[in-house]
Amino acid sequence: MKLKTQTFEIRSSPGSVGTVGFKEHSCEFFKRQYDKFKDKAPAFGVFFFMQTSLAITDPELIKEVFVRNFESFHERGFFINEQADPLSAHLFALGGQQWKELRAKLSPTFTSGRMKMMFPLVVKAADRMVEYLMPYADNIEELEVKEVYAEFTTEVISSVAFGLDIPCLGNPDSEFRKVSKTLFEPTKLENIKIMFIFAFPELAKGLNMRFIPKKSADFFMGVIRDTLEYREKNNVERNDFLQLLINIRDTEGMTFNEIAANSFIFFNAGFETSSSVMTFSTYELALNQDIQERLRTEINEVIAKNNGEITYESIMEMKYLDMVFNETLRKYPIVDIQIRKSVKDFAIPNTNLVIPANTGIMIPVYAIHHDEKYYENPDKFDPERFTEEIVRKQLPYTFIPFSEGPRQCIGLRFGTMQAKIGIVKLVKNFKILPCSKTLIPMKYNPPSGFMSPLGGMWLKFEKL
Template sequence: MWWILAAAAAVALCHWLLKRPHKYWIEKGVKQGRPIFLFGDSWEQLSQKQSHPEMVQMVYNMCPNTRYSGIYQLLQPTLVLKDPDLIRQIAVKDFDHFVDHPAFIPEDSDPLWNNNLFALTGKRWREMRATLSPAFTSSKMKYMFSLISQSGEQFVKYFLKKNEDVITVEMKDIFTRFANDVIANTAFGVQCDSLVEPKNEFFVMGKKATDFSGFWKNLKFMLFFIAPKLSDVFKVRFFSEEVNQFFTSLVRTNIQSRETHGVVRPDMIQLLLEARKNRLKHEELHSIQDTGFATVEEHEFTKNAKKIEREITDQDIASQALVFFFAGFDTVSSLMSLMSYELAVNPDVQDKLLLEVDEALETCNGKITYEVVLGMKYMDMVVSECLRKWPNSVATDRISTKPYTIEPKYPDEKPVHLEKNTSVWIPIFAIHRDPKYYPEPDRFDPERFNDENKAKIKPYTYLPFGTGPRNCIGSRFALLETKILFFYILSHFRIIPVQKTPIPLVLCKKQLNLNAKDGYWLGLQRSSKI
C-alpha cells in the first residue's frame, strides 16, 4: 500500500513542479492568459490547430489595455511587448540590456548556424554587424542591381515563351525559384535557372535548408528554445549535415577560385572578401536613392562599433552567406507571393501600379535602371502595405543580457523586474493589424503610405524588418529584389485570380513560416501591349 501512496505523491509533486512555472508572471504582477498544463500558450500551434501568425495575434489580444502581458512557450516565460513606447525603450533606448536573440541551439553544436549574424551574441555580434553593415548600404545595392535584374529578365522570358494567354501558376513555387537564382547569383557566385532546371542542386538544397513543416520539426524548434542542453545531448542541429557540407564546400571552393584566378564579381561573397581585408567603409552617397519607406537604417550603435580584429574565416563567410540565403529563399518569396495575391484580388490597386510601370518603361526607354525602379512611388506604397498586412517576421524576440526593471506608467502597474536571460517578444503581425494604428487593418490599402499618410504613422507601429540596432540587415536587398521582379512581371503580364485561387486566403497551420494553406494559385495574363 505504501508504494501506491508514494507513487501518488510523486505524481502530485511532478504536477506541481510542472504547473508552478506557469505562475511566473502572476507572481510578478503581470497579466497572463490561461496556459495549458506543460504546453503553456503553445499548444494550439504545436497541435497545428493554429498558424504562427494566429498565435501571435491571440497572445496580443489576450490581455487588452495593457502595455505588456505574459505568455509561456511550453514552460518558458516570455513577456509580450504591446506598447510602441515600451518597444522603443527596450529595443532601442536600453538596447544594451537586450542585445541578443535567445539562443536556438548550443554554441558548439552547429558552427554554420552559430557563426551567422542572427545567432551571434554580445561582442561577437557587435563586431560582425559593424564589419558587414557597409556591405548592405544603398550604394552596394546599386552595385548588385545588374545581377538581380538579370534574374528578373530570365524569369519573365521563361513565361513569355509559353503559348498561353493565361498561365496558371503556384506563385510561392515560382518566386522561390526566382529567389533561389538571385541568392545563388548574388551571394554565392553561382548562376542557376530554376524554372528551366527545376531540380538543380542549389534549389534542392535550399528547399531542405528552409523546410520547417510538420509536427516534429516544430517540436525540434521548441526543443532548441526551451531545452538547449537537451538538444546538445541528442546532437540536434539546425541544418542537416548534408546542407552544412554542401554550402560550406560551395563557399570555400568559390573563394579559392576567385583568389587563384583574380575573379571579381558584384556579389555578396566579393563584399565579404572585401570586409575580410577591411576595405569596406560605411559610407553613403547622397545621390544614391534608398530602397523605400520600409527600409531600416543602420543604427549608430553598430555604425560606430569596433570591427572584427581577427581575420574573417571562410567559415564566417559561409555562415553569413547561408543566413543571407536562408532569409532570402523563403521570406522574400513569401512577400512576393502575398503581393501578387493582393494585386490579383485588388484589381484597382493593380491598375494604378500598371499605369506607373508603363510610365517608368517610357522614361527608361524599356531598359530598366536602378534609379527608375526606386523612383516608383506607388510601387513603394504597394510593397509597404503588403509588409504591413503580411510581415514575414510575424514576431521578433530579444533576451535580457542583464537584469532590467520596467517602471510603472499607470496606476494598475507595478515595477516588473526581469532577471537575466528573460525572453521578450515584439508581436509585429498583431501590431500591424491593430485598428488603433491602422483602421480597417484587414483591408489592403496602399494609400496608408502616400506622402501625407505615412508621416502620420505612429513610430514603432510599423516594424516589417524589426527595429533598433538588431534590425534586419538585408531590408534594402529584399525591397530591391521585390520591386525589380514586379517591374518585369507587370511590364508583360497582368496578375489575375483563377479557379484555384483561394479567396479569402487561409494561412497554413503546419509551418512556422508565413504561408497559404492551399498555395498561391494565380494567373499570369499576357498584356495586350505585347
C-alpha cells in the same frame, strides 16, 4: 517587484519555429491573445517551448526594447553551437560583443552603392522569370506562383551571395532549390528536434545537436569552400556578396566559418522573405485590379522617362510601388513575431514592474499591424495608408516589418530591391488574375516558420 504575467498553455504550439501538430499559425494565436490584453496591460505572458516569455502590446515599450534600452535586450536568444553547427553562428543569431563586431564589419556591404553593383544580377534573373512565365500566360493557365517566386529568389541569391550562375526557374530539382526546401519545409522529425532545441538549448548544445541539418550545412560549406578556392586560384573578382566578405577577410579579418555562416544567413533570409512579399503582393494585385492598373501606369511612366530601362534609380522613383510594397508588409509581415531576450532585469518606466533577466521577449508584429487603433479596417488592402503625409502621422513602432533599432534587418535594402524588381517585371509584362484555386479569404500554413499561404498561391497571368 517582478512582473507578474498570466501564462497560457499553448496546446497548438506557435508555428514561428516550424513546430508540428497544431491547428493555427502563430500569427493567429498571438493576434487572438493580443486582442485580449492590448487595452489592459503593456504586455502579456506565454509559455513558449517550456520557457516564460513576454509578448509586448504597447508601442512605447517596444521602443524601450528596440532602441532606448537596447543594452538590456540586445540578445535574440537563438540556439548557437559553433563547434557542431558552424553555420548557426551568423549575424542574426549572435549577441553581445560578437554581434557588435560582426555588424560593424558587414554594415558597409549593404549601402546603396553596393546595391547598385548587385542590381544587374537581380534584373537578369527577373528577366528569366518573365521568360519562364510567358508560355503559361499564352494559355492563361492556373499556376502555383509561390514556387516560381521561390525559384527566382533562389536563383538570385545563389548568384548574388555565392557567385554561381544556376538556372533554378523551371528546375525545382536543382541542388540549391532542394536544399532551400529542407530549410523552410522541414520534416516532422526535424520539427521535433527543433522543438527540443528551443525547449532545452543547453542540453541540446551538450549533446552537440544541430539546428541546421547536416546535409544542408555540408552542401553550403562545400559551395563556399569550392568558390573561394576557384576565385583565389583564377584571380576572379565579382560584384556579389561573397566578394564583399572576401574583401573584409583580407582587410579586417574574417574566418572561413564566419564567411560561410553569413553567406548562409544571407541566402536564408533573402530567399524566403522576398519570395513571400512577391507572393502576397501579386495576390492582392490580382484581387484589386484598380490598384494593379495604377501601379502598372506608374511603372510604364517611370521606365519611359528612363529611356525604357529599369535602373536602380527608377525603382527608387516609383512611389506607388513603395506604397504597395509597404501595405503588403503591413498586412502580411513575413516575420510575424520579432524575438528578443532580456540580458538583465529591466524596470518598465512609469510602473513598479520589472522584466526579469533571461526573459524571452516577443513582439507580435502581425497583431500590431492589424490593430484597428492604428489601421482603420485593417483587413483591407489599402496602399493609401502609406502616402508621405499619412506616414508622417503614423504612431512610431506600429509598422515594424524589419524590426527597428540597432538590430533592424541589415539586409532590408537588398530584400526590398529584389522583391520590387520582381514585382515591376511581373506587372509590366502581365495582367495578374485570380483563378479557381485562389485562396479567398487567405488561410495560412500552420507549420510555416514564415507567413505562407495554405496550399500555395494559385494565380493566372495574361500577357500584355
